Amino acid sequence: MLKRYAGPVLFHAAATVIAVMVLIPFFWMISTSLKSKGALTAVPIQWIPEEISFEGYRKVFEVFPFARTILNSAIIAVLTVSIRLTAASMAAYAFAKIRFRGRETLFALILATMMIPQQATFIPLFLVMKELDLVNTFTGVVAPSIFNAFAIFMLRQHMRTISDAYIDAAVMDGAGHRTIFIRLMVPLSAPILATLAVIAFMDAWNDYLWPLVMLTEPKKMTLPLALSKLSGQYATDYNTLMAGSLISIVPILIVFLAAQKHFRAGLQVGGLKG
Amino acid sequence: MLRNTLFFIAMYLPLILAASISAAMLLNRPYRGVAVYRVLFYIPVLTSWVAGALIFKSILSPEYGGVNDILRIFGIPGPGWLYDAKWAMPGIVLASIWKDMGFFALIFLGGLQGIDTDCYEAAKIDGAGVWQRFWHITLPLLSPITFFVIVICLIFSFQLFPQVMIMTDGGPIGATQVMVERIYRYAFSYYKMGYASAFSFILFAIIFVFTYLQLKLQKKWVHYDA
Numbered sequence: 379m380l381k382r383y384a385g386p387v388l389f390h391a392a393a394t395v396i397a398v399m400v401l402i403p404f405f406w407m408i409s410t411s412l413k414s415k416g417a418l419t420a421v422p423i424q425w426i427p428e429e430i431s432f433e434g435y436r437k438v439f440e441v442f443p444f445a446r447t448i449l450n451s452a453i454i455a456v457l458t459v460s461i462r463l464t465a466a467s468m469a470a471y472a473f474a475k476i477r478f479r480g481r482e483t484l485f486a487l488i489l490a491t492m493m494i495p496q497q498a499t500f501i502p503l504f505l506v507m508k509e510l511d512l513v514n515t516f517t518g519v520v521a522p523s524i525f526n527a528f529a530i531f532m533l534r535q536h537m538r539t540i541s542d543a544y545i546d547a548a549v550m551d552g553a554g555h556r557t558i559f560i561r562l563m564v565p566l567s568a569p570i571l572a573t574l575a576v577i578a579f580m581d582a583w584n585d586y587l588w589p590l591v592m593l594t595e596p597k598k599m600t601l602p603l604a605l606s607k608l609s610g611q612y613a614t615d616y617n618t619l620m621a622g623s624l625i626s627i628v629p630i631l632i633v634f635l636a637a638q639k640h641f642r643a644g645l646q647v648g649g650l651k652g
Numbered sequence: 653m654l655r656n657t658l659f660f661i662a663m664y665l666p667l668i669l670a671a672s673i674s675a676a677m678l679l680n681r682p683y684r685g686v687a688v689y690r691v692l693f694y695i696p697v698l699t700s701w702v703a704g705a706l707i708f709k710s711i712l713s714p715e716y717g718g719v720n721d722i723l724r725i726f727g728i729p730g731p732g733w734l735y736d737a738k739w740a741m742p743g744i745v746l747a748s749i750w751k752d753m754g755f756f757a758l759i760f761l762g763g764l765q766g767i768d769t770d771c772y773e774a775a776k777i778d779g780a781g782v783w784q785r786f787w788h789i790t791l792p793l794l795s796p797i798t799f800f801v802i803v804i805c806l807i808f809s810f811q812l813f814p815q816v817m818i819m820t821d822g823g824p825i826g827a828t829q830v831m832v833e834r835i836y837r838y839a840f841s842y843y844k845m846g847y848a849s850a851f852s853f854i855l856f857a858i859i860f861v862f863t864y865l866q867l868k869l870q871k872k873w874v875h876y877d878a
Contacts, residue, residue, distance in 0.1 A: 386683050393678050393689045400693055403707045403750060406718045410710055423721045493863070497811045497832045498856035501839050501848050584700035586814045587832070591840060602702035606818055609706055616710045623703035630698050638691070 411435070411620035418616055434617030441612070443597055444622065447604040450516075451583055452629075454600055457520045458582035459575050465524045467571065470533030471563050475545060476555070485534070492527045496587065504591050512592075519592050519600075523582070529574050536570045537563055576637045583630050601626040653829050656741065660830070661809045663745045668805060669798070671753045676760035677790075690761075694754040701751065705818035708747035709734065712819075737827040740820050744828060747815055752808070756801050763797030764790070795874045803866055810859050831855050 405425075410418070414431035417424055438444050472478075473485050503522060504513075512518030540563065548558050564571070586602045593599050599607065605622050612618055679690050696704060711718045712733040720730030731739040767790065775785050791798075813832040816822060822829040822837075835855065839848035 389678065389681050389683045390685070393686075396675055396678065397689055397692045400696060400750065400754070402718065403704075403711055404695065406711045407703075407707045419716050421715070423716060423718065425718070425721075493860065494856060495807065495811055495859060497813065497835070498852045498859070501835065501845065501852050504839075505845065580698065584698075584702075586700070586702055586817075587836075591836075602700045602814075605700075605702045605706060609709070609818060616713075619706050620710060623706050626703050627699050630700075631695070634694075634698050635691070 407620045407623055410616050411624050413617050415615065415617060418614075431617070434615070434619075434621035437615070437618045438608070438622045438625070441618070442604055442608055444604060444625075446597060447599055447601055448625070448629075450598060451601040451626075454516055454519055454589075455579050455582040457516065458523045459578045461520055462523045462526050462529055462578045463571055463574060466526055466529035466574070467533050467564060467567065468559065469530045470537050470567075471555075471559050473530070473534045474537035474540075475542075475558075475563075488527050488530055491525075492531075500587060500591060507592065514593055514595050514598055516598070519589055520582075522588070523578070526578075529578070532570055532574060533567060536567055540566050572637065576633065579633055580630060653826075653831065653834060656828060657809060657812065657830050659741055660745060660748075660812060661806065663742060664748055664809060665802070665805055667745065667749050668752055668756060669801070671749055672756035672801070673760055673794075673798075675753060675757035676764055679757060679761050680764045690758075693757055696751045697754045699751070701814035702818055704751050705747060705815045708743070708750070708815075709819050712743050712746075734820050735824060737824045740824060740828050744812075744815050744819055747819065748812075751815075752805075756805075759801055760794065760797055763794050767793050792875045796876055799866070799870050799874045803863055806862055806866070807859055810855060810862075831858075 413427045507518045723730040733743040820828040
């Protein structure tokens with residue numbers, strides 16, 4: 379009897395310990411966001427605020443165009459997802475199904491760019507954007523996402539597994555590249571596209587370095603930028619900062635939980651076991 | 653500055669490997685409720701670094717922070733964390749492990765699920781204990797994944813940026829100044845674009861050399877014949 383329960387009990391004990399360590403910072407964030415300014419420096423520390431106060435939430439919208447910031451983040455995330463997926467799926471179709479000279483070399487070059495981190499290219503990229511007069515525009519922020527080697531790679535790997543028989547049949551019916559791409563390749567790549575959409579959304583929503591150099595006007599800032607700006611101005615008002623952090627986390631959690639099933643399925647189809 | 657990065661790696665790499673392998677082994681157990689833990693462990697990965705860094709700045713506050721409060725329960729006087737040149741980098745490491753564990757645990761989980769259970773059965777029959785099975789079966793069979801994770805971890809380490817910007821801004825007395833933070837400072841605080849560009853290229857060269865060396869060294873310890 380005892381032995382039968384020992385396994386699950388040990389498992390849940392160990393997993394709970396890790397889960398608690400992971401969750402304490404989030405608990406701290408929620409609890410701090412609900413404290414009044416006075417309670418922040420109360421000793422002994424109040425893990426659960428004695429009095430619930432929404433001061434932090436009120437202030438975060440008062441001292442900064444925070445609602446505007448949320449909208450900006452949403453616009454940039456949606457633009458990034460659509461631009462990245464459109465460009466990557468068209469490129470992937472060409473690399474997977476159209477024969478042309480230098481195809482493999484070109485593809486190898488694209489893969490090689492995955493080796494170069496954003497942190498090494500953001501200065502020259504910024505200088506280019508400055509010449510193009512795209513600093514402080516959303517166009518400038520989302521433009522580099524037209525090219526994403528990982529998305530092209532994942533989609534090409536998948537499209538290569540789609541049988542040429544489908545394409546031959548479509549060609550017999552008089553379909554051109556555009557019809558084949560829109561009516562055949564895109565629907566058949568739906569699971570991968572869903573996965574890549576979630577990844578692109580998270581990238582854009584959470585990105586810090588690139589928006590930091592591109593957007594300097596408060597009205598145009600994204601959520602992470604607004605938070606870092608706030609932390610510079612109100613360094614000790616942790617109730618305000620934690621309220622802002624919580625607001626920035628909730629949308630991405632909703633997107634992830636809603637997409638979780640697609641996400642795991644997509645990674646497995648793509649040959650990268652999740 | 654490079655010394656700060658190496659100090660970070662020396663703490664971060666062993667801890668993140670231990671944490672994410674342990675978490676992955678737990679998540680690989682066929683018990684009920686495992687899916688819930690999988691999602692819980694992954695929440696920090698979804699959180700933006702800015703929010704994560706702000707949470708840690710708050711919880712690591714020497715007097716009013718939760719971490720030192722917990723240490724107090726055990727009678728340990730907590731350090732000054734981000735305000736102490738000696739403890740600022742360990743504070744950043746702590747935050748980074750919290751943030752990245754779920755990501756690497758998921759990668760290791762994929763590797764563990766690929767290990768044939770017959771190997772374990774055979775070892776059990778031969779009388780191998782839990783530790784022997786871990787050291788002689790799990791770790792060697794997991795080595796391709798471990799290799800991949802180490803490569804990514806080192807690349808992550810050289811790219812350390814948002815956590816430093818938000819938590820310490822390179823301080824105290826330069827103890828947490830790292831490459832990308834310097835590049836950003838030279839370009840956008842001192843307006844030395846040429847200097848910053850040159851620096852970016854050095855960063856790329858360092859990452860390239862490190863990755864190349866690892867590709868060469870892997871023959872010595874990575875087993876691909878599973």
